Amino acid sequence: MKIDPRHLEMLFAIVHRGGLTEGADVLGKSQPSVSRSLALLETRIGAPLFEPGKRPLKPTELGATLAAEGRKVFEAGQHATGLLERFTTGKTGAVRVAGTPVFLDGVISGMIGAFQVEHPDVRIDQSYGYASDLLPKLEDGALDLAILPMRHGAIPDGLVAEQILPGRNVIACRAGHPLVRRGAVKLNELGQYPWIAPPPDSPLFHDLRLVLDSVGVTDFKVSFSGGSLSAVISILSGSDALTVLPFSVVFMMRRQKLISALPVRIGDPDRHLSILHNTAFAMRPSVKRFAAHIKAEFQTLAGSIMRVSQDQVWRP
Amino acid sequence: MKIDPRHLEMLFAIVHRGGLTEGADVLGKSQPSVSRSLALLETRIGAPLFEPGKRPLKPTELGATLAAEGRKVFEAGQHATGLLERFTTGKTGAVRVAGTPVFLDGVISGMIGAFQVEHPDVRIDQSYGYASDLLPKLEDGALDLAILPMRHGAIPDGLVAEQILPGRNVIACRAGHPLVRRGAVKLNELGQYPWIAPPPDSPLFHDLRLVLDSVGVTDFKVSFSGGSLSAVISILSGSDALTVLPFSVVFMMRRQKLISALPVRIGDPDRHLSILHNTAFAMRPSVKRFAAHIKAEFQTLAGSIMRVSQDQVWRP
DNA sequence: CTGGCTACATAACTTGGCGTTATGAAGATT
DNA sequence: AATCTTCATAACGCCAAGTTATGTAGCCAG
Numbered sequence: 135m136k137i138d139p140r141h142l143e144m145l146f147a148i149v150h151r152g153g154l155t156e157g158a159d160v161l162g163k164s165q166p167s168v169s170r171s172l173a174l175l176e177t178r179i180g181a182p183l184f185e186p187g188k189r190p191l192k193p194t195e196l197g198a199t200l201a202a203e204g205r206k207v208f209e210a211g212q213h214a215t216g217l218l219e220r221f222t223t224g225k226t227g228a229v230r231v232a233g234t235p236v237f238l239d240g241v242i243s244g245m246i247g248a249f250q251v252e253h254p255d256v257r258i259d260q261s262y263g264y265a266s267d268l269l270p271k272l273e274d275g276a277l278d279l280a281i282l283p284m285r286h287g288a289i290p291d292g293l294v295a296e297q298i299l300p301g302r303n304v305i306a307c308r309a310g311h312p313l314v315r316r317g318a319v320k321l322n323e324l325g326q327y328p329w330i331a332p333p334p335d336s337p338l339f340h341d342l343r344l345v346l347d348s349v350g351v352t353d354f355k356v357s358f359s360g361g362s363l364s365a366v367i368s369i370l371s372g373s374d375a376l377t378v379l380p381f382s383v384v385f386m387m388r389r390q391k392l393i394s395a396l397p398v399r400i401g402d403p404d405r406h407l408s409i410l411h412n413t414a415f416a417m418r419p420s421v422k423r424f425a426a427h428i429k430a431e432f433q434t435l436a437g438s439i440m441r442v443s444q445d446q447v448w449r450p
Numbered sequence: 451m452k453i454d455p456r457h458l459e460m461l462f463a464i465v466h467r468g469g470l471t472e473g474a475d476v477l478g479k480s481q482p483s484v485s486r487s488l489a490l491l492e493t494r495i496g497a498p499l500f501e502p503g504k505r506p507l508k509p510t511e512l513g514a515t516l517a518a519e520g521r522k523v524f525e526a527g528q529h530a531t532g533l534l535e536r537f538t539t540g541k542t543g544a545v546r547v548a549g550t551p552v553f554l555d556g557v558i559s560g561m562i563g564a565f566q567v568e569h570p571d572v573r574i575d576q577s578y579g580y581a582s583d584l585l586p587k588l589e590d591g592a593l594d595l596a597i598l599p600m601r602h603g604a605i606p607d608g609l610v611a612e613q614i615l616p617g618r619n620v621i622a623c624r625a626g627h628p629l630v631r632r633g634a635v636k637l638n639e640l641g642q643y644p645w646i647a648p649p650p651d652s653p654l655f656h657d658l659r660l661v662l663d664s665v666g667v668t669d670f671k672v673s674f675s676g677g678s679l680s681a682v683i684s685i686l687s688g689s690d691a692l693t694v695l696p697f698s699v700v701f702m703m704r705r706q707k708l709i710s711a712l713p714v715r716i717g718d719p720d721r722h723l724s725i726l727h728n729t730a731f732a733m734r735p736s737v738k739r740f741a742a743h744i745k746a747e748f749q750t751l752a753g754s755i756m757r758v759s760q761d762q763v764w765r766p
Numbered sequence: 767c768t769g770g771c772t773a774c775a776t777a778a779c780t781t782g783g784c785g786t787t788a789t790g791a792a793g794a795t796t
Numbered sequence: 797a798a799t800c801t802t803c804a805t806a807a808c809g810c811c812a813a814g815t816t817a818t819g820t821a822g823c824c825a826g
Contacts, residue, residue, distance in 0.1 A: 135534060135538075136531060139456055139523050154803060164787085165802080166788095166805080170783090170784080174784095199533050199537075203533070204526070207455050207522075211455050213519050215453055222495070222497070418497060469773070469774085470774060479814075481774075482817095483813060485774060485775060486776085486814095
């Protein structure tokens with residue numbers, strides 16, 4: 135005979151609390167409801183679960199045995215509601231986030247670390263990619279969030295993008311690079327140094343081309359290409375090579391004093407760093423929390439950049 | 451938020467079996483029912499439990515987590531139905547049985563032992579008492595069964611008694627008692643030997659008085675009184691004392707060759723050994739099984755007695 | 767690519783059980 | 797014996813889960 139797990143749970147509550155009335159308000163029900171359900175259960179199984187005509191209520195052997203099973207049901211329910219609560223408040227769950235390698239490694243990884251400290255049970259599934267890869271993934275729900283430099287007009291239908299940092303690139307070089315020491319840099323000098331190029335399909339590569347075009351450098355040496363941010367940084371810091379990097383990335387690394395930005399104003403890119411998600415899929419609480427965290431971090435980052443930018447060293 | 455344990459169970463079934471249809475027939479329900487319940491649960495908790503638009507069905511992280519709790523509910527339910535099945539078939543439970551010390555120790559204890567071998571999970575709560583104690587206990591449900599020598603007319607309302615052995619007493623003595631050797635025993639010789647008296651409130655004491663009256667012995671020596679059966683037996687076997695015992699008790703001990711019955715016909719008591727229970731309380735399955743066992747054992751015992759009684763030695 | 771198969775979703779309807787409040791009865795307590 | 801507490805019963809509304817019938821969408825084969 136199949137027993138309704140709710141009945142087991144109810145039986146446990148009654149036995150545990152020693153009475154129908156107490157059991158009822160543990161379960162958040164009225165006493166008559168519990169009384170009738172109990173009576174129904176007893177007739178259904180054809181045996182009394184409590185000694186009849188006794189007060190305080192005392193379970194029969196069968197009643198006590200089944201109540202023990204009821205405890206398991208009750209505890210499973212408790213556990214489940216706990217898990218659900220943690221999930222709905224975003225304290226647990228998973229976030230699938232992707233973005234361009236340079237921003238992810240240079241800026242966002244630190245923010246993810248801070249988030250993980252606060253939310254150790256939220257799993258971050260991070261991956262790398264550019265808009266061409268990531269937008270389809272967002273569209274079919276394979277990804278929760280993408281963090282990409284986007285043009286405002288280039289947002290596909292169904293996706294929504296929030297700008298989290300204005301696009302601004304700088305020419306990066308090692309700290310103590312010959313071009314940094316001098317007050318002004320002549321644009322034609324830039325062509326004399328080797329350049330490190332980002333992967334050809336990356337927005338940064340596009341930006342790099344624009345920069346070099348704008349300063350009239352058409353012929354430049356590419357000494358290194360396609361590496362990760364950390365590779366770029368180590369090449370950069372060990373040579374006189376130049377490259378284009380988001381200002382925010384150079385800014386985040388200012389403490390290490392490995393790299394610096396040339397005091398040259400270059401055209402700002404028309405792409406602005408944005409966080410994207412698909413409106414067709416409701417953001418899970420954990421995703422919401424994560425997104426909020428990232429936005430807040432960028433807010434403070436933008437503030438820091440503003441403040442420090444007043445400084446001479448950082449004004450290009 | 452409170453989750454219905456049935457929903458957890460259902461979720462487990464679906465995840466475990468990998469589909470709504472399979473899950474549904476595990477639960478013994480139709481597929482649409484499960485589908486709708488699942489949809490209800492998902493809207494209730496506000497998050498998908500399965501990846502949408504995927505086949506084969508794949509649970510989300512939350513779905514899998516909650517399904518794990520569902521497994522506990524499911525298993526508790528399985529366990530409970532198993533316990534219930536064992537209970538309803540009488541393979542487990544308790545039996546509260548009481549009776550007169552002499553019958554219980556002399557005849558029934560062996561039967562209980564045999565029952566326990568077959569039903570190790572049935573707990574036998576055995577106690578001693580006479581009708582005056584036990585009938586009230588039966589009446590208020592403190593006892594499931596009583597095994598007592600009863601007059602047919604003396605059954606209280608609400609109780610029902612089934613005779614399991616006709617009343618028949620013998621005069622017991624040690625094996626090799628001087629009175630046994632001779633073919634006939636003169637009644638007046640009986641007064642010469644010391645007598646062991648059962649407790650004064652016991653039916654056997656009453657029978658003893660009747661016997662002695664019937665053989666014209668009005669003045670008799672009581673050498674021992676009030677002991678348990680084993681005490682009576684050990685006194686009896688170590689002396690020439692006499693006492694009145696149920697024939698069945700002497701019969702059961704025939705193998706030990708400690709005691710014997712005098713070849714004297716004494717009046718049969720008007721009480722017959724009966725098994726009593728209260729019709730107001732439905733017999734639990736375990737009690738039913740036990741009662742059936744006892745009745746069957748007495749049936750074979752009565753048969754054995756009949757057969758052996760043809761024998762010279764046992765014909766009084 | 768286009769059927770066809772299979773499995774899930776939806777619709778429409780019925781019903782059983784659980785929720786409520788009001789009130790009666792029975793044990794326990796003094 | 798009176799009272800208080802607690803459980804049982806009654807009457808009624810309603811939700812959820814059950815049913816069958818049918819639509820629709822993934823997945824696979826030809």
